[in-house]
Amino acid sequence: MAYNLKQELSKPDRLAGGHRMCAGCGAPIAVRGVTRAVKEGDKLVVGCATGCLEVSTFMYPYTSWKDSFIHNAFENAGATMSGVEAAYKALKRKGKIKGEYKFIAFGGDGGTYDIGLQSLSGAMERGHDMVYVCYDNGAYMNTGIQRSSATPKFADTTTTPSGKESTGKPQGRKDLTQIIANHHIPYVAQTTFFRNFKDLHEKSEKAIYKKGAAFLNVLAPCPRGWRYPTEDIMEMCKLAVDTCFWPLYEVEDGKWKLNYIPKKKLPIADFLKPQGRFKHLFTPDNEHLIQEYQKEIDQRWEDLLALCGEKSNVVTS
Amino acid sequence: MSIRERLSGNEAIAFAMKQINPDVVAAFPITPSTEIPQYFSQYVADGQVDTEFVPVESEHSAISACVGSQAAGARTMTATSSCGLALMHEILYVAASNRLPITIAAINRALSGPININADHSDTMGSRDSGWIQIYSENNQEAYDNFIQALKIAEHKDVQLPAMVCQDGFITSHAVENIELIEDAKVKEFVGEYNPECYLLNEKQPMSIGPYDTPSYYLEHKRQQAEGMKNAKRVALEVAKEFEKISGRKYGLFEAYKLEDAEAAIVIINSTAGTAKDAVDKLRNEGKKVGLLKIRLFRPFPAEEIAKALKHVKVLAAMDKTESFSSQGGPLGAEIKAALYHEKESPTVINYIYGLGGRDVRVEDIGSVYEDLYKILATGITGETYRYLSVRDQEGK
Ligand SMILES: Cc1ncc(C[n+]2csc(CCOP(=O)(O)OP(=O)(O)O)c2C)c(N)n1
Ligand code: SF4
Ligand SMILES: [Mg+2]
Numbered sequence: 001m002a003y004n005l006k007q008e009l010s011k012p013d014r015l016a017g018g019h020r021m022c023a024g025c026g027a028p029i030a031v032r033g034v035t036r037a038v039k040e041g042d043k044l045v046v047g048c049a050t051g052c053l054e055v056s057t058f059m060y061p062y063t064s065w066k067d068s069f070i071h072n073a074f075e076n077a078g079a080t081m082s083g084v085e086a087a088y089k090a091l092k093r094k095g096k097i098k099g100e101y102k103f104i105a106f107g108g109d110g111g112t113y114d115i116g117l118q119s120l121s122g123a124m125e126r127g128h129d130m131v132y133v134c135y136d137n138g139a140y141m142n143t144g145i146q147r148s149s150a151t152p153k154f155a156d157t158t159t160t161p162s163g164k165e166s167t168g169k170p171q172g173r174k175d176l177t178q179i180i181a182n183h184h185i186p187y188v189a190q191t192t193f194f195r196n197f198k199d200l201h202e203k204s205e206k207a208i209y210k211k212g213a214a215f216l217n218v219l220a221p222c223p224r225g226w227r228y229p230t231e232d233i234m235e236m237c238k239l240a241v242d243t244c245f246w247p248l249y250e251v252e253d254g255k256w257k258l259n260y261i262p263k264k265k266l267p268i269a270d271f272l273k274p275q276g277r278f279k280h281l282f283t284p285d286n287e288h289l290i291q292e293y294q295k296e297i298d299q300r301w302e303d304l305l306a307l308c309g310e311k312s313n314v315v316t317s
Numbered sequence: 318m319s320i321r322e323r324l325s326g327n328e329a330i331a332f333a334m335k336q337i338n339p340d341v342v343a344a345f346p347i348t349p350s351t352e353i354p355q356y357f358s359q360y361v362a363d364g365q366v367d368t369e370f371v372p373v374e375s376e377h378s379a380i381s382a383c384v385g386s387q388a389a390g391a392r393t394m395t396a397t398s399s400c401g402l403a404l405m406h407e408i409l410y411v412a413a414s415n416r417l418p419i420t421i422a423a424i425n426r427a428l429s430g431p432i433n434i435n436a437d438h439s440d441t442m443g444s445r446d447s448g449w450i451q452i453y454s455e456n457n458q459e460a461y462d463n464f465i466q467a468l469k470i471a472e473h474k475d476v477q478l479p480a481m482v483c484q485d486g487f488i489t490s491h492a493v494e495n496i497e498l499i500e501d502a503k504v505k506e507f508v509g510e511y512n513p514e515c516y517l518l519n520e521k522q523p524m525s526i527g528p529y530d531t532p533s534y535y536l537e538h539k540r541q542q543a544e545g546m547k548n549a550k551r552v553a554l555e556v557a558k559e560f561e562k563i564s565g566r567k568y569g570l571f572e573a574y575k576l577e578d579a580e581a582a583i584v585i586i587n588s589t590a591g592t593a594k595d596a597v598d599k600l601r602n603e604g605k606k607v608g609l610l611k612i613r614l615f616r617p618f619p620a621e622e623i624a625k626a627l628k629h630v631k632v633l634a635a636m637d638k639t640e641s642f643s644s645q646g647g648p649l650g651a652e653i654k655a656a657l658y659h660e661k662e663s664p665t666v667i668n669y670i671y672g673l674g675g676r677d678v679r680v681e682d683i684g685s686v687y688e689d690l691y692k693i694l695a696t697g698i699t700g701e702t703y704r705y706l707s708v709r710d711q712e713g714k
Contacts, residue, residue, distance in 0.1 A: 045517050047385070055529040063525035068517040071527035072384050072411055079378035082371055083343060083385025083393070088518060090340040090369040090391050099520050119381065122374030 005196040008036050012066075014044065019064040020056040024230035026193070026220030027053045030135040031106060033197055034216065035067075037204035043067065043101045045088075047081040049111030050074035052142040052222075053135065075115035078123035078132055081105040085128040102208050103130035109150035110140040113176045124183045124213045131207045131214045134176065137222035145225040149174040152245070153293055155277045157225075162280040167289055172296055177217045181251040186212040189250035191259075192219035192237045199248050199259055206252065219246045227276025239271040244301040249308060258308040265313070268297045319564070320498040326454075326489040329461040329496055330396065330422045330482075331356035335366055336504040337468065339420075340391035340511070343371035343382035345401060348434045349486035350424035353396035376401035380408040380419075387417040388526050390516030392468070394419065398486055399426035402440045406447070412479045413448025414542060415526055418471035419479040421449075422464060425587065425638075426486040427674040435675020436485040438586060438639040442648045448542055450480035450549050451616040455572075455590045457494050460484040462566060463613075465499070469508055469556045475548040485588040487675070503563045546617045553614055570619040572611040573626050575601060579608030581690040582627065582664075583634040584653055586612045589671070589678050593636075596683035607687050612649070620656035627657065632690040633664040636706075638672045646670070646703045665699055671706035682707045 014035040021028050031053065038044050044067040048054040054071045057064040072080040081103050091097045105123075107116055112134040120132055139157050140146040146159040153172045156162040160169035181188040187210045189203040200218065207214035219240055223230040240246035241260060245268060248260040269290050272278040281289050302312055324332065331353050334342065344354035354372075361370045369391075373379045379395050386393040397405065402423060412419050428439040441451060452467055454460040464482045471480040484490060499507075515524045530538060550570065557568035572590075575597055576582055585593050590611040600607045610626060627633060635654070637647025645651075650668030657663040669686060672678045686706065693699055 043520065043523075045389070058525055058528045060528035060530045060534050063528070065525050066523065068519075068523040069525040070385060070388055070517060071529075072381055073407060076378065076381035076408065079373060079381035080385035082373070082378070083341065083382030083387075084389045084517060085385075086341045086343070086369040086371045086382065087386040087389035087391035087393070090367070091389075091518060093367060094340070096390075097518055097520065101518065118374060119378050122378050125374070126371070 003198045003201060005198070008197070008201060011036055011040065014038070014066050015057065016064045016066060020059065021052060022224055024223045024233055025052070026137060026222060026233060027135045029193055029233070030133065030218040030220045033193065033200040034104065034133050034204040034218070037201055037208055038102055043099050045070065045084050045101060045103050047071070047077050047084065047103070047105035049077040049105070049107035049116055050142070051108035051111050053106055053108065055142060074111050076119045077105040077107045077111060077116060078120035081130050081132070082123045082126065082128045085130050103128070104208070105130060105132045107132070107134055108141070109134060109136040109138060110148045113150045113174050114148050120180070121183065124180055124185050124215060127185065127213050129212055131216060133216045133218060135218050135220035137220050137225060139222070139225050141222050141225050150176065153296065154281055154289060156280060157277070167280060167286060168277070175300070180215040181256070184254060185214065186210050187214040187250070187252055190217045190246065191248055192240060192246055193234060194237055194241055194248065194260070203250060225277065228274045232274065236274070239266065239274070242266045243268045243271040244297055245271050247301065247304055249304065256308040258304070258310055261310065261313065268294050318500070320500065322496050322498055323493050324457055324496045325491050325493045326457040326460045326484050327352040327424065327491065328356060329457040330464055331360070332498065333461050333464040333504070334394060335360045336501050337392075337465070337508050338366045338505070339368050339394045341369045341371065341383070341386040341393045342395060343373050343379045343386065343393070344395045345373050345376045345379045345397070347376070347398045347401040349426055349490045350396045350398040350401070350422065353422055376404040377408065380405040380412065383419045384408060384412050384415065384417060387412070387419045388415060388517050390513055390518045392511035394421070396422035396424065398424045399428055399440045402444060403428055406444060409444050409447035409449060411527070414538065416477040416542070416545065417479055418468065418477055420464070420468045420471060421479070421481040423481040423483045424486045424490045425483055433674040434486070436488050436588070436638070437673045437675065438637070441481060441483045442639045442641070444481070445616055445648060448478060448546065449616060450476070450478055450546070451614070452480065452482050453586045453612050453615055454482060454484040454489070455588055455611060456489050457492070458496050460489065461496060461498070462560065462564065462568065465504060465507065466553070466556050466560050466568070470549055470552050472511060473552045476545050476552050478542070478545050478549060483587065488588040497564070499564055507559065507563055550614065550617045550619055568613065570614045570622050571626070572613060574609040574611065576608035576610055576626060578606055580606045580631045581687055581694060582608040582610060582630045583636055583683070583686060584610045584612065584627070584649060585636040586615070586638065586649060589636065589638065589683070592678055592680055593683045595680045596687065599680065599684065600687055605687070605691070618652050618656070620652070623653070624656045624660055628660045628663055630664040632693045633666045634686050634690055635666055635668045636686070637668060637670050640670055640673065644703070665693060667693070667699070667702050667704060669704050669706045676707070678707070
């Protein structure tokens, strides 16, 4: 059946409203987008690393999760879900469970790129039949917007503040999607909220229903940390994609595929400009930094095109 | 009919695990507990168990996977030592507060640094306040017996707490000794099925576990957890009674050895108790009224019962195979002194630190402790209450 957003939205949500995430937060959008791809009859266990999503959706004695849910700690969502999945295998074998279960772990960029990288890597390498979803908002938001290795270059965070001697985070982003792709697991994809959510939906469906370990990296903007008007979330995602800051691609059974090539690749400044965290870049003194940024984006895009067997389309202006 | 065998402590634990046939084992190698997951994965490979074995990439992930698995409704175990247990530290608390009766075979080894692979109790003593039941074992037989009893105590509905069963690295984990094993069917019947009330994979009722807990509830939750730990003492005795029926072996909260009329006694944990019993026998032959109390349950700490067993003793040595750097002794010393505090008449307590990093302790070393105690008895002069046993004044001499 062809994808239809309206129809998808009419399905019952697996994450109930009334949680305590900020208005316009990308994380619950990611959760709903991913979990909508779980078939209605299938059961689900959700795991979550410590972070904004976890503390806001499961505050004792209330839970927003209609399916079984487990939070263990900040750095171990991968290992925790490995254990749940192993238990499922064992109990199923012993005839103690009849139904079909799916396993999805959510972690923020901090819990995934940084402190939880080992746990994630282990879970992926062992090939547990689970999906790990990183909702990447580019900083440790829950503890007050500190830098992570997913924080974009030059972002002003509370541990990489811009100042007289600083232009924000000096380092570029770690490319986690490619790191996990190099685990040679059945399915890895990078996606975000784009147009009618078809990209997110289809990738989630593949990730969930393909046997073995799968990884989704979902750019999930945080209006507080990025400092853009809350209602502009879809525009932020579109700019991230059209500037090639956040390319949409997947690696399925070792085959790299770009899912979207912008007709007109926009300059990175278009993505940076609306965000307060890059404000310091837009002074006459710092123009060269934006150029430097553009170079890095272009190089990474070129590399990705090559990996996906596409021709170079970078126009240097 | 029980089965007579010759097994090391690690083999005994692996064998118990095989008989229990848990749903999930997640483990990571570290000396001296490595053999346990090795033996166990061979059982899996040979189809002797139908356990899911998860060869994780660290001990942090081992215990994290155990938490996920046990919460999912599966009986789950692991084994570790030293740095491995230290790496688990954060998640030990999560396991206990989520009331997940996971079992750890803890093979005692010194903590780094300097790195050292031999036995002392710094590892498990470091996790004594994590909310885990701790049971200590003198030899391979006790390790085996305690392991089988541990999960039954842990899973009891009035307890629901994880348990670690401890024994000394190499000294008992690797030494092959005679052992009496219980028949498979009896062990299986004794431990029964694990059927938790609430679990993630309950098809009829989903569950959320591991909430963010506010100050409005956290205190009550900790209190409930403490109640579970209190109950573990009673349950341990009930389980011991049942265990005696299938094994013929008696277990209590601790072992009192020639303690009834003792005027000088020592309190000790794990394998050195064996050495110390020899010292006691020797001194008894010389007509000295000496005795010994060997800790079995350290968490919960059976303070009342221990105080009752010790209050008539005149001088007492609490033997700690770990430092706590409090500058006044080790954790066992602190517990023993606290237990005796409410007694009207109680022994003078000397706290010895001994055997760190696997330093050998001989019968003569323990003999010298009793000698010290008798000196105090004779002179009435207590002297330093925080002492090191058989230590050189300077390293390398
Ligand atoms: C071991 C450990 N270190 C630090 C913390 C504190 N902490 C909790 S959440 C968090 C940041 C989470 O960042 P991320 O994973 O990006 O999720 P977000 O809050 O951005 O959604 C930190 C540093 C913790 N809970 N545990
Ligand atoms: S701080 Fe950001 S990530 Fe956290 S709930 Fe608010 S919008 Fe979402
Ligand atoms: Mg984040």
